[in-house]
Amino acid sequence: MRPTAITLPVIGLSLILSLPALAEDAEPAAPDNKASEQAVAPREPLTARSQVEATALERQIDPKQVQHLQAGDEQFLALWLEANSAQPRGAVILIPGDNESADWPQTVGPLRRKLPDNGWHTLSLTLPDPLSTVPIVTPTPEKPASDAAETATEDEKTAGQPAEAAVETPPEPSTEADTPVEVVSTPDAEELRKQHEQRIFARIGASLEYVRQHKPRTITLLGQGTxxxxxxxxxxxxxxxDIQRIVAISAQAPEFASSQLEALLTENKTATLDVFYRSTTASxxxxxxxxxxxxxxxxxxxEQIALNPLPGNLHDEQEQLYRRVRGWLEK
Structure with a gap:
């Protein structure tokens, strides 16, 4: 059926009335500010490996042994056992090596549990993650909101121009005066090393302070590996x-060490036992x-003591170590 003269004006009028509604639908949605804020929110730092392991270890240990000591602005886990004697001989503070816990199955764990039967208090502590495993995080500078808005406006203007015009438009010249320079300050390797040493010294100092509350006759620092x-x-x-002895077991210097291990062990006036296992030519x-x-x-x-390694027989190897250390402490 062909449209009549009345039908055509009606159709045209309906199209004109529908244009505002179509224009409203075509308008872009307002940006979700909350979503953009979440996108640029900085990530929380990862929990240190030593802290994760200490938390897991705490669930397995008798709560009576657990001590949370304060070192500067951080707490750390230490495990305390009193001497099984009416007249304790003294106290031994056990310092584990890199990536080892306060109850490590080699050296630290066996000695901290066995020495109390021979009249020694023991306190084993948790050290921070090794310096070589601590990443240096460089924060990414965020673009100011005003700059972001100007950039968005310029993009919209460029999008509305023909392609040739957009290409031919030269960029506005800028100078150092009107271009802000973002300076990101990150600690260098030397500063990180000093901070790491201070954290470890603070933990050893806090351990000594705790042990001294029990008034031991003498204190021994016993370290495994690093x-x-x-x-x-x-x-x-x-x-x-009151620190009268040092026991060094399989001693080695950590990465980025600022002092020579040889000089530290041999030039001090404190009685020092250097225990090692016969192994490689280099050692x-x-x-x-x-x-x-x-x-x-x-x-x-x-003084040096050489031990024979007993592969596949960890129990006897640790018993051998305990007897030699115990004998030297009793001298």
Whole structure:
């Protein structure tokens, strides 16, 4: 059926009335400010590995042994056992190596549990993550809101121009005066090393403060792996009359160490036991150098004990270590 003269004006009028509604639908939705804020929100720092392991360890240990000590602005887990004696011989503070816990199954755990039966208080502590595993996070500077709005406006203007016009439009010249420079300050390697050392010294200091509350006759710092380095380093820089012995077991210097392990173990005046397992030629060479260095000292309390490794027999290997350490402490 062909449209009549009346039908055509009616159709045209209806199209004109519908244009405002179509224009409203075509308008872009307002940006979700909350979503954009969440997108640029900084990520929370990851929990340190040592802290995660300490939390898991705390669930497995008798609550009576658990101590939360304060070192500066942070707390750390320490495990305390009193001597099973009416007259304790003294206290032994055990310092684990890199990536080891306060109840590590080799050296630290067995010794902290066995020595109380021989009259020694024991306190084993948790060290921070090794410096080599701590990432340096460089924050990404955020663009100010005003700059972002101007950029969006310019993009809209450019989008409405022909392609050739957009390409031919030269950028406005800028100078250093009107271009803000974002300076991001991050600690360098030397500063990180100093901060790491301060954290470890603070934890050893807090451990000594706790142990001294029990008035021990004498205190021994016992370190395993890199923990031996920190024990010797601490007594070298902060000597104390009540710290009379150092036990270094499988001693090694940590990455980024600022002091020589040989000098720390052989040049101090504190009685030092250097326990090692017969293994590689390289370690034997270092041990020989430490022994020769100690002989060059007029007054040296340095002593070495060599143990045979017992692969596949961890129990007997730890028992052997305990007997040698116990015997030396009783001298």
């Amino acid at each position: 923990g031996a380095y920190w024990a010797a380093r601490y007594i070298s820089e902060r000597p104390a009359k 034997n060479k270092q041990l020989h150098q430490r022994l020769m260095a100690s002989k060059r000292q007029a007054e040296s309390g340095y």
